[in-house]
Structures are given as C-alpha cells and as structure tokens.
Amino acid sequence: ATPAALVAGTGAGAKAGILVRDIEALERAARVTAVVFDKTGTLTAGRPALVAAEAVDGDTARLLALAASVERGSEHPLAHAIVEAAEAQGLAIPAAASIRADPGEGVVGEVDGLKVAIGSVRMLEEAGAHTAPIEPMLARHAAEGRTAVAVSEGRRARGVLAFADAPRPSAAAAVGRLARQGIQVIMLTGDSAEAAAPIARAVGIERVEAGARPADKLAAIQRLKAEGAQVAMVGDGVNDAPALAAADLGIAMGGGADVALESAGVALLRPDPELVSGALALSRRSVATIR
Ligand code: ADP
Numbered sequence: 001a002t003p004a005a006l007v008a009g010t011g012a013g014a015k016a017g018i019l020v021r022d023i024e025a026l027e028r029a030a031r032v033t034a035v036v037f038d039k040t041g042t043l044t045a046g047r048p049a050l051v052a053a054e055a056v057d058g059d060t061a062r063l064l065a066l067a068a069s070v071e072r073g074s075e076h077p078l079a080h081a082i083v084e085a086a087e088a089q090g091l092a093i094p095a096a097a098s099i100r101a102d103p104g105e106g107v108v109g110e111v112d113g114l115k116v117a118i119g120s121v122r123m124l125e126e127a128g129a130h131t132a133p134i135e136p137m138l139a140r141h142a143a144e145g146r147t148a149v150a151v152s153e154g155r156r157a158r159g160v161l162a163f164a165d166a167p168r169p170s171a172a173a174a175v176g177r178l179a180r181q182g183i184q185v186i187m188l189t190g191d192s193a194e195a196a197a198p199i200a201r202a203v204g205i206e207r208v209e210a211g212a213r214p215a216d217k218l219a220a221i222q223r224l225k226a227e228g229a230q231v232a233m234v235g236d237g238v239n240d241a242p243a244l245a246a247a248d249l250g251i252a253m254g255g256g257a258d259v260a261l262e263s264a265g266v267a268l269l270r271p272d273p274e275l276v277s278g279a280l281a282l283s284r285r286s287v288a289t290i291r
C-alpha cells in the first residue's frame with residue numbers, strides 16, 4: 001500500500017491543528033478503541049481560579065506568599081494560578097531555594113531556611129510537616145468538588161488553597177463524539193475523586209480513576225492494553241509523560257509541557273479536546289483510502 005494517502009492525511013491534519021509525528025502514529029490512531037483523558041489542563045481549562053485561601057493561623061497573606069514562592073518556577077496550572085493571585089494581591093513573594101517538583105504530588109523548596117511544601121498530604125508528610133490541622137480543611141473543599149492543595153512551612157501546616165477549574169468549552173462535545181464512534185472514554189487524574197466527579201459528570205465520562213501518580217497513570221494504561229484495548233492517552237503535563245509514552249498513541253494537548261509533547265505521537269496545536277476525535281476520524285479516513 002502506498003503511504004501517499006497517509007501523507008495527505010497528515011497534511012490535512014496540520015491544517016486542522018493536528019500534527020502527526022509519523023505514518024506509524026497515524027496507523028495506530030486509526031485502530032484506537034479507548035481514549036484516556038487527563039483532567040487538569042486537558043479536559044479542564046487549566047486556568048484554575050483560586051476560590052479560597054484558608055490559613056490555620058488566619059494569616060492567608062503569608063500562606064499565599066509562601067505558596068507563590070516555591071511555585072514561581074513551576075509550569076503546573078495550579079502554580080500559575082497561585083503566582084497570579086499573589087501578584088494580584090500585591091504580596092511580597094519571598095525568594096526560594098532548592099526547589100524540587102514531584103509531578104502529580106507538588107513542589108518543595110526552602111524559604112528563609114525552612115522547608116516549604118505545597119501539594120498533597122503525602123508531599124507535606126515527606127517534608128516532615130504535621131498535617132492533622134489541615135486534613136479537615138482539605139476534606140471540606142474536596143467535598144465541594146474543588147481541587148485543594150496544602151501548604152507547610154517547616155513542621156507547621158500553614159493552610160489550604162482551593163481552586164475551581166471549569167471544563168473546556170468543547171470537552172463534552174468531544175466526549176460525546178468519541179462515545180458515538182464506539183470508543184471507550186476514561187478520565188485519569190492525579191486530583192482527588194471528589195474534585196474529579198463534577199468535571200466527569202459535566203463532560204459525560206462515567207469511568208474515572210483518581211489520585212493517580214505518574215506511575216499509576218502508566219499502570220492504568222498498561223492495564224487497559226492488557227484488557228485488549230488499543231489505547232490513546234491525552235495529556236498536557238509532566239505527570240502524563242510516562243502514560244503518553246506507554247499508550248498505543250500519545251496525544252499531547254496544545255499548550256502543555258514540553259516533555260508531554262516529546263512523549264506523544266500526535267500533537268494538538270490548540271488545547272481543544274474536539275481535535276482528539278478529529279485526529280482519530282482523520283486517521284481512519286486516511287488509512288481507509290489506502291486499503
Ligand atoms: P491531573 O492528573 O488532573 O492533571 P496533576 O497530577 O497534575 O493532576 O495534579 C494532581 C494533584 O497533585 C493536584 O491536585 C495537587 O494536589 C498536586 N500537585 C501537582 N503539582 C502541583 C503543584 N505544582 N503545586 C501544587 N500541587 C500540585
């Protein structure tokens with residue numbers, strides 16, 4: 001079979017905002033039976049709005065300034081929201097040293113000689129903080145469907161920041177189109193099950209796997225493949241890279257992290273979930289032409 005139709009397919013894709021790495025990726029796209037979506041930044045706008053800052057000692061300015069300090073260099077969507085909020089409030093953001101990001105968990109750094117951690121309870125525990133004071137706060141915000149992260153300074157838990165992130169405008173239509181094509185759609189997120197549920201409901205996804213660290217995302221893809229599915233993974237983050245590489249087809253969302261792009265066979269030029277169903281339909285048309 002001549003690959004001419006496939007090459008034509010990639011040309012049409014580029015015009016639509018879909019870049020296919022090579023012919024093999026296009027052929028694999030045509031056989032996809034399951035699409036796994038990351039949540040934050042992929043199904044959601046990835047422009048989370050800070051909706052609550054709750055400090056254990058009432059000092060929300062210090063809470064936000066500390067968080068912004070260690071998040072300043074991070075490319076995570078929550079990091080952008082935190083730094084923006086701190087700047088909008090005119091807070092002095094202290095300098096942080098030895099910053100280390102743990103994808104899917106959070107960030108830790110040193111501010112004024114104390115370790116500052118932001119992210120999951122696990123992240124704070126690893127940094128040696130007592131998390132008891134903030135656990136009920138986290139649970140309360142999660143129960144309201146918000147993404148909540150905790151902040152610690154030294155051994156003290158400082159408080160909690162809660163965010164709301166809306167689904168992308170085309171996410172529900174994209175999920176509907178895939179479902180009508182007979183494709184199984186799954187959400188795979190590092191966020192909590194409570195925060196994932198309202199987004200899943202809004203976009204029409206029934207199967208959700210939450211609390212997934214990068215290695216858990218990878219394992220979930222491998223499990224689906226072992227069940228016989230031809231799996232496409234759609235993601236934007238550093239935390240998605242192993243899963244993107246392990247999937248039969250990795251699809252990197254436009255505007256995401258570079259490492260996500262490098263791990264994918266398809267790159268979307270715009271952060272538009274409908275380009276996912278578009279890419280699969282395009283690949284099937286192209287492959288059908290040569291068969
Ligand atoms: P998703 O899989 O939906 O894209 P992530 O794995 O990126 O979500 O994030 C999952 C959770 O990890 C967040 O809800 C947060 O608790 C924590 N987290 C990850 N990165 C950061 C960060 N830079 N700052 C704060 N929290 C973070």
Ligand code: MG
Pocket residue numbers: 038039040041042235236237240
């Ligand atoms: Mg993401």
